[in-house]
Amino acid sequence: MDKGSESFQGAVSASVPGQRGFDYLVVGAGFAGSVLAERLARGLDQRVLVVEKRAHIGGNAYDRYNDDGILIHPYGPHIFHTNSADIFEYLSRFTQWRPYQHRVLASVDGQMVPMPINLDTINKLYGLNLTSFEVEKFFESVAEKKDSVRTSEDVVVSKVGRELYNKFFRGYTRKQWGLDPSELDASVTARVPTRTNRDDRYFTDTFQAMPLHGYTRMFEKMLDHPNIKVMLNTDYREVADIVPWRHMVYTGPVDAFFNYKYGKLPYRSLRFQHVTVPQEQFQPVGTVNYPNDYGYTRISEFKHITGQTLPGKTSVVYEYPCAEGDPYYPVPRAENAELYRKYEAAADATANVTFVGRLATYKYYNMDQVVGQALAAYKRLEQRHQAASASTLAVQALAQAGA
Secondary structure (H helix, E strand, C coil): CCCCCHHHHHHHHHCCHHHCCEEEEEECCCHHHHHHHHHHHHHHCCCEEEECCCCCCCHHHCCEECCCCCEECCCCCCCCEECCHHHHHHHCCCCCEEECCCEEEEEECCEEEEECCCHHHHHHHHCCCCCHHHHHHHHHHHCCCCCCCCEHHHHHHHHHHHHHHHHHHHHHHHHHHCCCHHHCECHHHHCCCCCCCCCCECCCCCEEEEECCCHHHHHHHHCCCCCEEEECCCCHHHCCCCCCEEEEEECCCHHHHCCCCCCCCCEEEEEEEEEEECCCCCCCCCEEECCCCCCCCEEEEHHHHHCCCCCCCEEEEEEEEECCCCCCEECCCHHHHHHHHHHHHHHHCCCCEEECCHHHHCCCCCHHHHHHHHHHHHHHHHHHHHHHHHHHHHHHHHHHHHC
16 A cells, blocks of 8 residues: 555544554454444444455445446345344444345256255156155155264255255355365255245345345445544555554454464355346346356346346346455365364464454354354453453552552
């Protein structure tokens, strides 16, 4: 970053009055960083500098209008859902909501069938007319019994058998992770349920909705506070030794923070191909998975997700998993968890730095889980502030008594 730039000079000048500097340096303006910046500024009246290496706030949830006037998610579809009333209520301070329940189809054997696998999936795929009770018996008849469930393959075949595993999961997982499901932790496919009813919602959480005016507008309101200064297009290392601060909140890759001293933590990345199509609707639901065909894993259509009405054209995104690029998904394998534990120990031993978020804790969190983690981190920082204030008052009282 240019040290003579207006943005840099603005941050420096903002830290000068009273020689206080900033109370907090927050690295990253995604969910974790923005929630903590907002809480520290509004809840504790702290002065916060948010430093973001990208040209925008919002992290991967950032959305914008493309050249065709369609609201898109540049980093792939982000569907908000949570079972936590507290998290939903907190975010509702910064946005109104549009109710939305995400539905996904999978292209299998030349048919579009519901995903996760449910009663209609089986009936349509095999030309049957089973009831909920009968499909439960069907799953039991094809399931492979496992003494222990250790891998993603074990999870699926122990529930729905080898044939459905091959049709829906094996190819998708190999594209997504670059590994066979037998090489991945059970947590990968355990996230996807199997249903014996006709519920075709991808998520069943209590709260399912999209920010009415988009994620970026929500983040803008979250960070709109006189105590918060935001610097974009900036690596935090460029300012950490120049702009005064007392405590850091770090939401970037934990291995990068420690200069990869134990080695790089493996991630999977994504390449996105955005296309505007000259037709009203491209596909019947928000997302269609392609587990066995093509190089991409899925196609998502944004007008389903955002509720935008725009005649004559629509925008879709093709997702291509890849090994190189921005880190998106921690690779869930035992050896990677062991490597992360070394970084976790180093993070725990680092004074005046709080590590929060997907990248900083090397866990695949949903958006609501990141918000929950950030709010929990704020509570700990709040308690620390209260303890420090009590200690200061005690010292002052002793000094006055001695006088």
